[in-house]
Amino acid sequence: xxxxxxxxxxxxxxxxxxxxxxxxxxxxxxxxxxxxxxxxxxxxxxxxxxxxxxxxxxxxxxxxxxxxxxxxxxxxxxxxxxxxxxxxxxxxxxxxxxxxxxxxxxxxxxxxxxxxxxxxxxxxxxxxxxxxxxxxxxxxxxxxxxxxxxxxxxxxxxxxxxxxxxxxxxxxxxxxxxxxxxxxxxxxxxxxxxxxxxxxxxxxxxxxxxxxxxxxxxxxxxxxxxxxxxxxxxxxxxxxxxxxxx
Ligand code: NDP
Numbered sequence: 001x002x003x004x005x006x007x008x009x010x011x012x013x014x015x016x017x018x019x020x021x022x023x024x025x026x027x028x029x030x031x032x033x034x035x036x037x038x039x040x041x042x043x044x045x046x047x048x049x050x051x052x053x054x055x056x057x058x059x060x061x062x063x064x065x066x067x068x069x070x071x072x073x074x075x076x077x078x079x080x081x082x083x084x085x086x087x088x089x090x091x092x093x094x095x096x097x098x099x100x101x102x103x104x105x106x107x108x109x110x111x112x113x114x115x116x117x118x119x120x121x122x123x124x125x126x127x128x129x130x131x132x133x134x135x136x137x138x139x140x141x142x143x144x145x146x147x148x149x150x151x152x153x154x155x156x157x158x159x160x161x162x163x164x165x166x167x168x169x170x171x172x173x174x175x176x177x178x179x180x181x182x183x184x185x186x187x188x189x190x191x192x193x194x195x196x197x198x199x200x201x202x203x204x205x206x207x208x209x210x211x212x213x214x215x216x217x218x219x220x221x222x223x224x225x226x227x228x229x230x231x232x233x234x235x236x237x238x239x240x241x242x243x244x245x246x
Contacts, residue, residue, distance in 0.1 A: 001227050002027035005078040007070055009061055009118055010088030012039035014189025015137065015215045019085060022219035023226070024052030031074040031081075033059030033066070034088065053078075061088045061114030067121035081125050083133035083226055086118045093149050093204065094197035103196065104151045111155035115162065126177045131230065135180045135222060136163050140238065140246070143183055148200055167235060178233045180225040185240030188212040213241045 006023055010016040012034035020030045024047040032040050032054060040056035047054040055077050059066045074081045089111045092103040115136055126132025141149045142156030163181040170177040186208045195201040221237050228234055 001223065004028045004082040004226065005031065005074055005080050006226065007031045007033065007074055007081060007084040007118075007122070009033050009059060009067075009070075009084075009086055009114070011043065011056070012036045014191060015184070015187060015218045016085070016087045017043055018215035018219040019087070019222045020054065021047060021050075021052075022216065022223050024054055025050065026223055026227075027052075028226070029053040029078050030055075031070060031077070032056035033061075033070045035060055059088075061117055062109045064117045064120065067117040071121045071125065075125070080129070081122060081132070083135065084118055084122045085222060086115045086134065086136040088114050089137060089155075089191075090194045091152050091191050092194045092196055093152050094195070094200045095148055096150050098197055100197065107151050107155050111152070112158050115159055119166070123177075127175050130174075130176050132175075132177045133180070133226060134163070134166065134177060135182070135225060137182050137184065137218075138163075140183050140185045140240065143238070144246070146246075148203065164235075167233065176230070178230075180222075180234060181236050182218060182221060183236065183238040184218050185238070185244050185246075186211045186213070187215050187218060189215050211241045211244055213239075 006028050008016050008020050008030055011020050011032035020032055024030050034040055037058045044054040044056045057070055057073050059070050094100050136159050138159040139156040141153035142160045163179050167179040192204050218239055221239055225234055
């Protein structure tokens with residue numbers, strides 16, 4: 001981990017924030033992106049106050065140029081990029097019959113196109129240097145179908161398929177680009193704030209009260225994956241509470 005340069009999308013809260021702090025505490029240099037700059041500024045200050053290294057920049061993952069600019073910031077500041085953690089996401093879940101079609105489109109844009117934009121921004125660098133680590137957050141909803149999460153889950157199934165193809169293509173092409181995909185269960189973050197459907201919000205809130213665990217647990221898994229030797233890939237992690245019955 002020491003001196004590795006790691007870009008983190010969705011770094012302004014939850015899993016992204018916890019991961020940034022964990023990586024920085026272990027000697028990694030983090031490059032933080034999200035829309036809320038005030039949050040990023042505070043997190044970067046916290047990291048520096050603790051002796052770590054961090055820079056940040058406003059990022060909307062749905063805009064390719066913002067993703068390109070974050071990669072440029074990493075290279076200008078630290079001279080290289082070793083890994084990208086594609087973590088930004090939203091979860092405004094509801095039943096299909098509620099027809100919240102603008103939320104469907106938004107989830108596709110952030111959770112799918114956001115991941116694609118991040119990969120497109122970093123691939124030329126990784127391909128040229130013949131190394132790089134791409135980590136992405138899917139979900140338990142990307143492994144199984146749950147009523148109420150048809151579109152959110154669909155975006156996370158996409159992440160799984162995409163990351164698996166990327167892993168195999170990179171191996172076949174000899175680019176030495178490694179991948180890791182995370183499948184968290186209920187993690188106590190700001191994610192439920194994106195739900196506008198009252199029934200879905202209540203159901204999720206009850207579920208998280210019973211089964212939620214802290215984002216620091218996910219951060220430790222990301223750091224573990226990043227710390228593996230370069231000749232090793234560990235691809236898929238499901239992480240949830242010990243009392244998880246589903
Ligand atoms: P949070 O809501 O706390 O964090 C989401 C992050 O994504 C924020 O930093 C937010 O920053 C960022 N984000 C949202 N939209 C955009 C955008 N358009 N451009 C850039 N950044 C954006 O929730 P989590 O930490 O829980 O979520 C992180 C990831 O984990 C998501 O992909 C989520 O789907 C996934 N996940 C979470 C689970 C959970 O139970 N919490 C379970 C399984 C997966 P900002 O608003 O400042 O842009």
